[in-house]
Amino acid sequence: MSSEEECVLVLVHCSGKIKKKSKKYGVKFTDREPLSVFITSSNSLSDLKSSILQKLGVFGSKFVKKIFYKIPIAVVSSGVMYDTFVLAADEDIRVLFHCVRSFPEVRIHELYAKLEVTLDSSGASAPVHSSTAAGGASCSAPANQSSVLQVASPSFAADLVPTVAVRTVRSPNEGVLQQTFLGESSRATDDELQEFGEPDQVENAMRDDDSDQEPHYPPHFSTLNLEALGEHPAGIATVGGSSTEFQIGQSFQSKDKAVLSVKDYSIRRGVEYRVLESDHLKYHGKCKDFGKSCSWLIRISLRARKGTWEVRRYNGPHTCLATSIFSDHRQLDYHVICARIFPLVSADAAVPIKVLQQATEADYGFKPSYRKVWKAKQKAVAQIYGEWEESYAELPRWMLGVELTMPGTVTVLQTSPVRVVDQIDESTVYFHRLFWTFPLCVEAFQHCKPLVSIDGTHLYGKYGGTLLLAIAQDGNSNILPIAFALVEGENAESWAFFLSNLRRHVTPQEGILVISDRHNGIKSALEDPVNGWLPPRAYRAYCILSQHNRPGILKCNLRG
Structure with a gap:
């Protein structure tokens, strides 16, 4: 286009x-x-x-x-x-x-x-x-x-x-x-x-x-930008987009692009092939009916001097009949789907799997399984934002960048050592917990009501974890998040880590009211004198969600 x-x-x-x-x-x-x-x-x-x-x-x-x-x-x-x-x-x-x-x-x-x-x-x-x-x-x-x-x-x-x-x-x-x-x-x-x-x-x-x-x-x-189905950014392996025949001497920049092109060709023709050889030097495939009703085959090899992959032998087109009545296709794997849906995921990472499933079906005529599309989306997200391990490894760099860009930002990172048998590898550490707040949040709380609401929400990524939050409220009852923490889960140690840093860096005022649920980890952290949340410096209120006549109404039960 x-x-x-x-x-x-x-x-x-x-x-x-x-x-x-x-x-x-x-x-x-x-x-x-x-x-x-x-x-x-x-x-x-x-x-x-x-x-x-x-x-x-x-x-x-x-x-x-x-x-x-x-x-x-x-x-x-x-x-x-x-x-x-x-x-x-x-x-x-x-x-x-x-x-x-x-x-x-x-x-x-x-x-x-x-x-x-x-x-x-x-x-x-x-x-x-x-x-x-x-x-x-x-x-x-x-x-x-x-x-x-x-x-x-x-x-x-x-x-x-x-x-x-x-x-x-x-x-x-x-x-x-x-x-x-x-x-x-x-x-x-x-x-x-x-x-x-x-x-x-x-x-x-x-x-x-x-x-x-x-x-x-x-x-x-x-x-949703469905026009993106036909657009592919540079550096990402893409599919051919048509069922035109290959030519001897046709070249590809990489093996991934060559393989995707062969798969795309087969899917659009409604035929299947088998891979006979595939390594770092060659890719060889034949029609599944080769020797019976079809003589289709393709051999693609690496040209070391040029650094490209080239079609060295090709017998086509298919002479077999595309008689498949199945809703899915053998070559329509998550690698092909990823190349097709990449622009959609790039435009909106929250696009639902079913939407991507329907977009793929409209493009190819075959409906892939939910799991295939899910794996394709995960691969696309990794190509856009990096692997999970890379993201965690970037946390110290992100912290430094935020502190330099926004002076006054507070970040507290806790790591855990790597143990090999009974020995500790001091050259490598694992991410454990992270607390952060911004200077504008600290300043804004000085003009808010003397109360904070705290809670946690589960994270559903590869490594799970929990996001802890502290919310304040201004005079007009507008809510304002003032502190955040990534922890392994809700327990006494993680809440103590969050509440101690919240007290130290954001809410040093006296007489603050803390609103929370009845989680034992919160109770333990608030009752620990080291964290500074005991009366008269602070008070606690339980927040109960009514499940009966008026769901969604929050009731506070004050405890001195």
């Missing part, structure tokens, strides 16, 4: 209905299971229609009669006002991209496709042939395969950011503006809206909501 070409992800509704204008949001499309389709600025209307039919699996039996665009026309205090606009020609795609640029508040744009069954002259179903009307509008489903990028995804909708001001955006092309907002030829008529006004056969399965509130969808796809 060229850098000048624009790409946008749209929802395509093919069932449900178009609800007429409301005072708050205007027109609204209703469909519980819309399609997700990528449209590029170079796509034609015929490409878009073909893509919808291919995605639905009805290519040849149905055709797209008309496509409505839920076009944003103004931003108001309650959200975005919409109207309907008919995509009737290739030039109308420009209108959609104009609205994408003009209304950044709309994260996901929506279309409604009206489908009809294709009939021949006798009234029976007939194959569909491509035809284009004047002006570039396709009046039947095209026979050529769509070039629109497609990604399967869960349901989602625009996550709007309300603003106070009302504004409309004028296009530099007045013709486009007129066609978008004033053009009668492309605007959906009341009769057309009425045609969609009655619920179809799937309407009973949908929620019957006639309110003006926008439907709520899971938010993670609103910010």
Whole structure:
């Protein structure tokens, strides 16, 4: 994809209905299971229609009669006002991209496709042939395969950011503006809206909501950059992205890239191969049906002088049939998946595994197991942020950097020695505990209420552990974290480490109230005179979570 070409992800509704204008949001499309389709600025209307039919699996039996665009026309205090606009020609795609640029508040744009069954002259179903009307509008489903990028995804909708001001955006092309907002030829008529006004056969399965509130969808796809599937940063092994045949003499920068390219080729062709040899000098594979119905083989070797891997022998293409009916593919391992999902994980490390699973399925046509995708994500995270051991080894450097950047920062690191049999290796130490606080937190606590809430939360990384926190509260009841600690778990020693440093560096004031749960480790640390939390210097309150009539209400039981 060229850098000048624009790409946008749209929802395509093919069932449900178009609800007429409301005072708050205007027109609204209703469909519980819309399609997700990528449209590029170079796509034609015929490409878009073909893509919808291919995605639905009805290519040849149905055709797209008309496509409505839920076009944003103004931003108001309650959200975005919409109207309907008919995509009737290739030039109308420009209108959609104009609205994408003009209304950044709309994260996901929506279309409604009206489908009809294709009939021949006798009234029976007939194959569909491509035809284009004047002006570039396709009046039947095209026979050529769509070039629109497609990604399967869960349901989602625009996550709007309300603003106070009302504004409309004028296009530099007045013709486009007129066609978008004033053009009668492309605007959906009341009769057309009425045609969609009655619920179809799937309407009973949908929620019957006639309110003006926008439907709520899971938010993670609103910010997920699915366009990143086709982008790969330098230095990361990538897959080939196509099923084109290899050429003798074709070179790769590394063995990883060569192997990924061979696997990608096999997955997209729907065939499998077996690895005969694989070492630091060569990679040799044959089709699993080699010698029976197929003669496909490939041999890739290292060219030491050039430092590249080169295809030295190749018999292709496959002459066997791709008859696999399985949902997974042998060559679709977590290394291949990692190369595909790397840009998505790089953009959002919290992206759910199921989302990555669906994105991989949309790209390859095979659905990998949850565990494969989980391992692929872990590998991608390690490539982006480093291994767990590397991260822990960077802690002293991070502490020094924070202290230099933010003078007054307090960091306390505890390590444990390495024991080999009965001997102590003094050259190596293990991470044990870390306490830190920032100067702004220390200063802010001087202006807060004389109380602190302390608690811990479990960490679910490779080495586990617990994050301990101290929270303060200002005069307006706003909460403020003031101290942090990474420890091995909640016990008397770890709480003593945290509370002693909290007292020494952050809360030296007298008469402070400590709110906590009834953990025995906290009780032991607070009752230790060395830590400085005994009355009258400090007092304790238990925080109990009510599980009965009003869950979520915190009650404090003061203990002197």
